[in-house]
Amino acid sequence: MSICLVVLQGPSASGKSTIQSRLGLPRIVTWTSRSPREGESDGVDYHFKSRSEMERLYELGQMLEMTEYHGNLYGTPLKLIEETVRDSEMKSMILDGAGSRKVKAMFRDNVLLIGIKASKEDCEKRLSLRGHGFEEIRTRLSSFDREIAELSHCDVILNNTDDNKGKIDMLTDFIREGLGK
Ligand SMILES: Nc1ncnc2c1ncn2[C@@H]1O[C@H](COP(=O)(O)OP(=O)(O)OP(=O)(O)O)[C@@H](O)[C@H]1O
Numbered sequence: 001m002s003i004c005l006v007v008l009q010g011p012s013a014s015g016k017s018t019i020q021s022r023l024g025l026p027r028i029v030t031w032t033s034r035s036p037r038e039g040e041s042d043g044v045d046y047h048f049k050s051r052s053e054m055e056r057l058y059e060l061g062q063m064l065e066m067t068e069y070h071g072n073l074y075g076t077p078l079k080l081i082e083e084t085v086r087d088s089e090m091k092s093m094i095l096d097g098a099g100s101r102k103v104k105a106m107f108r109d110n111v112l113l114i115g116i117k118a119s120k121e122d123c124e125k126r127l128s129l130r131g132h133g134f135e136e137i138r139t140r141l142s143s144f145d146r147e148i149a150e151l152s153h154c155d156v157i158l159n160n161t162d163d164n165k166g167k168i169d170m171l172t173d174f175i176r177e178g179l180g181k
């Protein structure tokens with residue numbers, strides 16, 4: 001079995017991007033209709049697109065998957081996935097539960113699904129430190145329980161609570177080495 005894609009999935013602020021960076025794999029940069037956060041740039045964190053552009057690509061059948069998360073669209077153009085298959089270079093990406101199920105159906109044993117969880121209290125604190133307002137934090141955490149339940153199809157789940165950081169760093173390095181990176 002050879003893994004060509006690593007997917008990270010979990011609730012907002014569970015630590016997906018942090019763990020993705022530590023894994024050090026080239027990232028598949030997906031599309032979103034949400035506005036960039038401070039410090040985010042186009043083509044690096046996401047391809048920031050208009051809602052209509054994303055809907056058009058979806059209608060043309062050129063999106064592998066697209067999801068609506070708290071009022072914004074997020075999606076993976078098929079061509080990004082085709083490039084991954086063609087390059088045969090292992091990559092990583094961040095998806096929600098619906099997206100990761102689609103990718104799992106496509107890649108089967110060639111995808112590693114890593115679920116990231118943390119307590120709701122830790123996620124709330126991290127979102128607040130990241131500068132989100134009360135309403136945005138409430139909205140993002142309103143799907144917390146469902147997003148934790150959706151981790152059940154993951155191959156492995158990392159418990160990335162604040163007091164577990166040392167162990168998570170070690171486990172992430174362990175996974176990276178296991179992937180031959
Ligand atoms: N184990 C940890 N202990 C303390 N802080 C952490 C830990 N892991 C991540 N963080 C911090 O929590 C914040 C959110 O992390 P990150 O952006 O990786 O989450 P995410 O799941 O990608 O979030 P989102 O889906 O909302 O974009 C960051 O400021 C990060 O530095």
Ligand SMILES: Nc1nc2c(ncn2[C@@H]2O[C@H](COP(=O)(O)O)[C@@H](O)[C@H]2O)c(=O)[nH]1
Binds near residue numbers: 011012076
């Ligand atoms: N199905 C997809 N989900 C995606 C994709 N890119 C990101 N995501 C998920 O969206 C939420 C919110 O992201 P944020 O950057 O606004 O915090 C995040 O939890 C991801 O799981 C995608 O291309 N498809």
